[in-house]
Amino acid sequence: MTGENHASARAKARRIFDRDAGTIEASAYVDPEIYQLELDSVFKRCWLFLAHETQIPKAGDFLSTYMGEDPVVVVRQKDGGVKAFLNQCRHRGMRLCRSDAGQARNFSCIYHGWVYDLGGELINVPLEEHAYGKVDHKAWSARAVPRIARYKGLIFGCWDENAPEFTDYLGDAAFYLDILLDRSPAGTEAIGGIHKWVIPCNWKFAAEQFASDSYHAMFAHLSAVAVTIPGGSYAGSDGGDGRQYSSDRGHGTGFMLDAGRRELLSAFVGPEVGRYAMEEGMASAVDRLGHVRGQRMHAQHMTVFPNFSFLPSVNTVRVWHPKGPNEIEVWAWSLVEADASDEVKEAYRVGGLRSFSASGIFEQEDGENWVEIQRVLQSPTARDTLFHVGMGMGKSRKDDPDFPGEVGWIFSEHAARGFYAQWQRLLTEPEAPVIPAAADKEAGHDA
Template sequence: MPDTTIQGYPASALFDEEAGTISPLVYSDQGIYEQELDRIFGRSWLFIAHEKHIPKTGDFFSTYMAEDPVVAVRQKDGSVAVLLNQCRHRGMKICRADQGNAKAFTCSYHGWAYGIDGALVNVPSEEHYGPCFNKEEWPARRVPRVESYKGLIFANWDEQAQSLKESLGDAALYLDALLDRSPAGTEPIGGIYKWVIPCNWKLAAEQFASDMHHAVMSHVSVQVATTPEYAGKELPLPGRQLLSDQGHGTGFFLAPGLHEDWIVSQAGQREPGYDSVALAQRHAAHNAGVSAVTAQHMTVFPTFSFFGGVHSCRVWHPRGPGEIEVWAFCLVDSDASPAEKEQLRQATLRTFSPAGTWEQDDGENWVEIQRVLRGHQARRTTMSIQMGKDMNPAADPVFPGTVEGCYSEEAARRLYGHWLKLMCIPTQNDTCAKEAGHGC
């Protein structure tokens, strides 16, 4: 039976989708966060890497699944294994490099060595472990589910989870606006930007899922400097926002070419063939649906987000209830020219990076919210999440599962609705803890 309380709080007091109310405790309570690690991150599809981060056998990429360090490794058969980056002897990392190529991973503490498939292949002084010791019983732990969608690799600790494609549902179509603009696919460029923001992961995930309207106020100063014709205004353009029962969210305008023109304002001279008309025609020839999507923001629940304007992708790695580690990179069409790729890289660097003009506005908001939530009364003051509650679904076969207009909090309500559903369903770890007094 689903729980009716979460860490002693009535579930409906934490989030009420019908009323459109949410408690600040979802962003600040340590117990709720610890439960998220199991019930949210322990059974959701989490972004790992792009296929082109690890193209060859033995290529690896170190990252995290929530707070658990993992390493993705390209196998000899072309598949990808995701290993818990933890030695089975004393728990040291078996891989301390960010990225590279390896034939094996050796723990730097006592020298246990693991093959790229996770098998324990060598133990120094093995004779001292005695006849009962069997290396085959001590492999590195593998994440049981690894799947990819158009170049993006995801992993899931839950062996019983639905497939990645099923989990994405209608959201897959809107991911295609980033991933399927060209028959050549995509590739990451410019390395990984990493920085820390003292805020809860859901503040960032929610904004990229649902919040187009914050730009009118939060980003007015940079708009005055770069695009004064848009500064402080809601754009009078048609748009859509996705409604997903899986917690994914996206919003966008239907204005072909708008974000390419916006990129130019951030990155300088327009490259030949990269003007709004030419690019829209190029994309429409491959995938007609994506050619109309512009200024898109999106979150794949729980922590993978992107902004289509400059193709900035990021993961919000949680570090407790009040901190995230952001990992971001720029994703471009593989068949774009070197000059076009460089233009996008520069636009990303200038806007959505640790020193980016737009990024700093967002981070300041989230940090200040988290500071406010140190207050005893602030954590117990119910907040509104009601914008767009009366919006009707759009009868649009091109963009299924959406409502008309992108100034709404409907996607945020769906995100928290899915969050609440998962938080109320016990896992195997809960059962083991009750039976044995500790985790499995």
């Protein structure tokens, strides 16, 4: 991708999204130039999820994953640290590690046998002396991911050496992320394998929905609700009480308050999970997170910008790996409190499979919409259409007594606008810091 192409993509990105009008042009989800610019300007500059600590517990444990489209290997070091490096041999470019996960003493390239240690450093070159004389091992090591952050069981990586500290990157989104991670003093644990499946849709449909869209649940999930709650329906509802939070860094979340917490959890994930969350798992959650986060919030969905999403009550965690403008690979797994009983852990695993997974009923309803949108977008006229992203304009505020950051009613798109505002800023201002200046906030500006 040349700079010239990026210049053309930047010009498009400038006009594609209009925050004040609450509109986004459909080409955002299908234009190949925009996509290439996203890989360079978003995925090379933001903190990206790599793994949960318990997925690589012992020295030599590794996981192959992606940062945007860059293949990387994440490895537990002998000293307990974590390193990650590009999954590419420096000799002729072969994929260095071809396993999804496992235990290694080192990584040998299968093409000509160059060997790299657990940190990605080149340690052996076959016939080095006779064939080369000398190879500078340090200079020809695998490309290291320069920044690694570990936050309450999660491991993130960033290609940008000058990126802000991860906790600054989160900002007040940490308040909402901690609901997933900090309910118990024992911390959390990843259970089961990573489920991987392909959805032919743009990555932003999934990431934006998890940041900002409770609205679709009333309609898209009508079938799942009807099946899981006998006689249950959202029809005729006034929407109920809940909030949506938007971050100037692109993160977003929405959640309900109080009503039906146990019933929804029991119906959607399973009665054992409903009981655990409201009984033995409750006291420490309230103790650590307070009454509002420990007890009142539920049905939460969240995205940490750009593509790390989760649902704290179902405890499904996922990355939307972009694979071109028209496709994602979803990598999803279940997370539980480490001190929950085996029965509760199994209930979360099975409940997650039933609701949000490749075989989950809610997941099918979400994916069906994203796939069909993407199919329509293959039409040139459809690509050239404006979409409405204007719900709740001017109705968010920054002085909610219970919730930090910019907060409004759950049925809003201010978190979607926050997501796209950050996306647009990173695409159009390659030199600007990833954390925007304070003035860039929506609250009040269109009131």
